[in-house]
Amino acid sequence: MNKAEEILAKYKLKKTNFRLELIKLFQSSKSSFTADEINDKIKSTNDKVTIYRALSAFEKKCLIHRVPDKSNLIRYALCQKECSKIHHKHNHAHFICNVCAQTFCLDNIKLPQINDTSGFKINKTKLTLEGACPSCY
Amino acid sequence: MNKAEEILAKYKLKKTNFRLELIKLFQSSKSSFTADEINDKIKSTNDKVTIYRALSAFEKKCLIHRVPDKSNLIRYALCQKECSKIHHKHNHAHFICNVCAQTFCLDNIKLPQINDTSGFKINKTKLTLEGACPSCY
DNA sequence: AACACAAACGCAACATGGTTGCGTAAAAAA
DNA sequence: TTTTTTACGCAACCATGTTGCGTTTGTGTT
Numbered sequence: 001m002n003k004a005e006e007i008l009a010k011y012k013l014k015k016t017n018f019r020l021e022l023i024k025l026f027q028s029s030k031s032s033f034t035a036d037e038i039n040d041k042i043k044s045t046n047d048k049v050t051i052y053r054a055l056s057a058f059e060k061k062c063l064i065h066r067v068p069d070k071s072n073l074i075r076y077a078l079c080q081k082e083c084s085k086i087h088h089k090h091n092h093a094h095f096i097c098n099v100c101a102q103t104f105c106l107d108n109i110k111l112p113q114i115n116d117t118s119g120f121k122i123n124k125t126k127l128t129l130e131g132a133c134p135s136c137y
Numbered sequence: 138m139n140k141a142e143e144i145l146a147k148y149k150l151k152k153t154n155f156r157l158e159l160i161k162l163f164q165s166s167k168s169s170f171t172a173d174e175i176n177d178k179i180k181s182t183n184d185k186v187t188i189y190r191a192l193s194a195f196e197k198k199c200l201i202h203r204v205p206d207k208s209n210l211i212r213y214a215l216c217q218k219e220c221s222k223i224h225h226k227h228n229h230a231h232f233i234c235n236v237c238a239q240t241f242c243l244d245n246i247k248l249p250q251i252n253d254t255s256g257f258k259i260n261k262t263k264l265t266l267e268g269a270c271p272s273c274y
Numbered sequence: 275a276a277c278a279c280a281a282a283c284g285c286a287a288c289a290t291g292g293t294t295g296c297g298t299a300a301a302a303a304a
Numbered sequence: 305t306t307t308t309t310t311a312c313g314c315a316a317c318c319a320t321g322t323t324g325c326g327t328t329t330g331t332g333t334t
Binding site: 210 | 321
Binding site: 072074093095098104106108109112114116117118119120121122123124125126127128129130131132133134137 | 209243259267
């Protein structure tokens, strides 16, 4: 877990107050954020465009990844160290809490190996669990 | 596979040209439809509100169910016979084709049994596969 | 067949989430 | 310090889906 400033430097992203705060926000939480939630938590910008563009930039640099969302919003979580600077490499499941509507990455669950025989070429497997998270259970 | 008219009668839905066509459309295909795709294929209405409300009504009667969509659109597929008139009961996987952006129900794949030990209470398991469907492979 | 009621339609207007264009500001590189 | 490039911030836009409401049309009943 590097310092926010080192991360921005490493990924050749300019160091601005908002982006520093954004990285710290992601690092501070085990769950994930939508643009709207970010807007509520960070004061150094009020412009949603700034938020969306920072999220896109971070995603492109493999710093954060999209996770499923209860209401089909775009939601991001921090990437693990397996992601390189240019390549996402995720094989974990996600958990959606139906109480607080948060999404969590579950690193301890391994994805099933599916071999479909009906003519579908499978490239990716996504496993999403729903229920109640530890805080809401 | 009943006639469209019988289905509408069974579910106490009024028989209109559009809803008859809509049922037939779902029955004609192994995949699934968004409101926009329905609007392209059915001529008996031009109003998206009519489409959205019919889809909601069909979903409430457990005639169709929501399936995942590549672009986070609301997408529906026909229910199987296990769904009662008032209760959805699905435990199949879904396949998203990254070429044609269609979603298919995979009835031959059984969902994995997940026992999470980290304090998450799991109520539902969703398995979504991605790749190329038979027509696009 | 006529009536009455509820369900469905169709139009307008709205809500939400996300995107694009463009001029300006401000880091970082030279 | 100058130049270059990235990020910001505002406005305007777009796409998907929803709500309200008056009108129409099935359908079940008299």
